[in-house]
Amino acid sequence: MYEDAWYNFDFQHKRNPSQSHGHKRKESLLQQPNGVSQPGDATEPLEELFEDEADPNTPAEATIARRAKSYSDFHDLVREHPVTQSSERRRASRKQDRYWDALAIQEPRHSAFDLDTPIFELLQDDLLEASQQEYSLYRDQLALTERHLDTLIQDTNGALDILASLADSFRAVEDQTSSFKSQCDDLLTEQKRLQKLADEVGTDLYYYTYLDNVTRRLNAPGASRLVDDEVFEEILTNLDACIAFMTKNPNYRDAESYLARYQALLTKALHLLEVGFVSRLDKSSADMAKQIAATQSEAARHALAYGRFEELLLDSYSLLPNIRNVLSKAFDEYGSPKSGQSVDIYSNTAKNIFLAYLGTRDRDLKPIIQKEIEAFRNDAKETSPETASRNFVKQCFERSYHEAQLFTKLFEMEPGYSTDTASAFMAIKGHRSDLVNGVNVAPIATQLQSVLVPSELKVACNVLGWMTHEYLVLDYDEDETPFARHCRELTARLLTEHLWAFTDAAFEAEIAKSISKVPVVVDALKIGPVVDGVASSNAYPPVKRALELLDLFDQSMPKERCQRDSPVVFKIVKEAIQALHRAEARLKPLKTGTDSDLFMIKNLLILKNELVSLEIGDIRSQDPGMQHFGQIWDALSVAQNLVGYFSSFIPGSSLWSRGSPGPGGAKNGTPAVAPEQQDASDQLDELLRKSIYAFTQRWGDVINEATGRQLGGKNLVKVERELEAMLQNAFSNQPEVIAKLKEAIQMHAQAQNERKGSKITRV
Structure with a gap:
């Protein structure tokens, strides 16, 4: 086989x-x-x-x-x-x-x-x-x-024996080399540690050796050319790294000394950047100023002031990128301040760059601005201050928008409104000039106030009302454009920072002039008939002026500023009440035939109705009559329970609500509230309750007395006729007021008669 x-x-x-x-x-x-087979051994078949x-x-x-x-x-x-x-x-x-x-x-x-x-x-x-x-x-x-x-x-057994022998040999070798292996591992670990230590030492040494290099570069004769090169950003980055290293490791040798020297070098580098930028601005301004002075076209001036100026500044290699890099280390894209090391140095440089830029723009655009201001003042004198003010505001808003767009293109920053003193917004706002830039609105307010001060208060109110409805009231049917958003922001700042305070001061001066200091005239104390159905036509003249001022204030201000707790509204109401008090004090000793209580009720109701109108809606869209009398009467708690109302005038009564003292003063441990601390509506309610109570109580007593005399029927008719004539003269177009007052008088007389046990005939 x-x-x-x-x-x-x-x-x-x-x-x-x-x-x-x-x-x-x-x-x-x-x-x-x-073995080999033999022939003889073969088997015979x-x-x-x-x-x-x-x-x-x-x-x-x-x-x-x-x-x-x-x-x-x-x-x-x-x-x-x-x-x-x-x-x-x-x-x-x-x-x-x-x-x-x-x-x-x-x-x-x-x-x-x-x-x-x-x-x-x-x-x-x-x-x-x-x-x-x-x-x-x-x-x-x-x-x-x-x-x-x-x-x-046998061969397999031999191989297994050999393998077993080899395994024993390997085990012996492994046992013998284990100590050597551990020694090698320790050597490798030590080598890695030394290598890492050497790298760290080399890295740390770089922060020390870089000082000589950067010092030579920044002190070289041509160091000013570095600001227009990309290498300048690398220098700033390395200086920041060195400053951070020295700040982080204050225990290193000469760390404080190196830190101070690196900070000084950083300041020097940023100063070179400022000088380079100012030099670039001066060069651009010199070329553009001549061209602006030589042209008379508004379109050409606008193209030179913005388009050409932008091209001249952008015509550089790395100057503007380096400036943007510095600005980004101090502020974010919206001008909010950043935190970190060396931020103070960068922020100071950024503010200097802003001031240099704004100063150049002031110098270049000053001829144009002066012509616009002169044209505005001439229009205010020759035509109308209101029309001139509107045109000037539109012109200033357009220029502010163009300046803001140019600022954003050059510095890649859009400063937003901020109250932080370290922000870019406050740095630009602090620049004092007559130029309307993207942030500063003080020049607009200054010029407007110079024209509105000698004008009537109504002109200022019309201008403020126009600005409020033109720019602050949003039209949700259309998308808001960047220009509309910019105008809305400028309007809000212009009103809140300047014009509202200016208008409030003008109102206070008008209040003092036409209400507070008006002398009491006897002829004005008479209540004449109502003219043309207007409830305020026969009101006291200071009250009429108070209504006019409230109307003007409502037209010129948002509803948030026209509430009854507004300082201006409170002052108007307070001075009107004081004028009524002076008139009442003068009216009582005179024999003019005018009821002092009815005089107070008439004027106080008119004033209260006006306040309610301001709180509810637009007064111009309301009926000129006493349209809110029902609401006022219900608030006074007269129509609900007059008997209880009159009986509540006992000292200690709770009807004198909101801390207002009753006729007896402060009771039940409740302290009296000073008139200056009371709400304007509260003061009116308190005084109106007093006047209604005095009037209805006195006439209720007169009716009771006329009924109790001989021939009481004739006396009662005479009293009723006299009361009717008095009420019709004061409230001829307000039958609801007359009915309520009669009802109150009757209920008061009935209450007095019930106490005496007699019955009183109905009026």
Whole structure:
């Protein structure tokens, strides 16, 4: 099956050299391994027996199987070539000759055979050997295979022994090298630590060695050219890194000294940037100022002041990028201040850059601004201050928008409103000039006030009202443009910072002039008839002026500033009440035929109705009569329970609400509230209750007295006619007021009569 030369066994035999030539056919695996076979040893084949039919008990004829390719193929060959198949093929090939060969009588092989001995016995051994020849071959093959397997087992055992020996050797080597490995690991760790330490030392050393380099560069004769180069940004970055390192490690050698020197160098570098920017501004301004002075066209001036100026500043390599880099270290894109190291140095430089830029713009645009201001003042004198003010505000808002756009393009920053003193907004706002820039609105307010001061108060109110409705009231049907948003912001600042305070002062001056200091005239104390159905037509003149001022204030201010707790509204109401008190004090000793209580009720109701109108809606859209009387009356708690109302005027009553003292002063431990601390509406309510109580009580007593006299019916009719005439004169177009007052008088008289146990006739 296999060549013996494949295995290194002791029983291998050497091949005959003479047989190595020829066809070079390998020795058969079926050859017996016990040496070279001799010719005499060959087994004689037995003569074939001729039988008619194959005996099923006859052993199968042996055949030679094909040589196996490998040892593992041996069993497959055996299964593929069973003995029965070989025997059947041989019988099939010689089927026709068997019958004749069976009849042939073979001569005895040896003459020594005894004729008397049966031939089967003589040939029994040979037959047995011949029949078992194939099985002997298989036995030999199995024996050969067994020897091969034994050899493999021995070789495997030897290999396992060698491997075990190697494993023991490796273990011994590993045990011997473990200490060496740990030493190597310690050396590697130490090497990494030293390398890291060396890197750190080298990095730290850079922050010290950079000082000489940057000092030479910033002190060189051509250092000013660095601001227009990209290397300037690198210098600032390195200086920031060095300052941060020295600040972080104050314990290092000479850290404080190096920190101070680096900060000084940073200041010097930023100063070079300021000088370079100012030089660029001066150069651009010199070219543009001549051209602006030479032209007379407004469009050409606008193109030079903005378009050409922007081109001249942008015509540089890295100057503006370096400036933007410095500004970004101090402020964000909306001008809010940043925090961090050296931010004070950068912020100071940024503010200096802003002031230099604004100063240049003032110098360049001053001729244009002066002409616009002169034209505005001439229009205010010749035409109308109100129209001139509107045109001037529009013109200033347009210029402010263009200045803001130019500022944003140059510095990539849009300063938003901020109250922080460190913000860019406050830095620009602090620049004092007559130029209207993107932030400063003081020049607009200054020019407007110079024209509105000599004008009437109504002109200022109309201008403020126009600005409020034109710019502050948003139109939600359209998208807000950047220009509209800018105008709204300027208007809000212009009103809150300047014009509202200016208008409040103008109102206070007008109040003092037309209400507080007006002398009491006797003829003005009479209550005349109502003219054209207007309730305020027969009011006291200071009260009429108070109504006009309230109307003006409502038209010029948002509703948030027109509430009853507004200082101006409070002052108007307070001074009107004081004027009524002076008129009442003068009216009582005079015999003018005017009831002082009715005089107070008439004027106080008009004033109260006006305040309610201001709080509810637009007074101009309301009926000129006493449209809010029902609401006022209900608030005074008169119409709900008049008997209880009149009886509540006992000292200590709770009707004097909101801390207002009753006729008896402060009771029940409740302190009286000073008039200056009271709400304007509270003061009116208190005074109105007093006047209504006094009037209804007095006339109720008159009716009771007229009823109790002789001929009381005639006296009562006369009293009622006199009361009716008085009420109709004061409230001719207000029947509701007359009815309420009559009802109050009747209820008061009835209450007094019930106390006396008598019945009073209805009025």
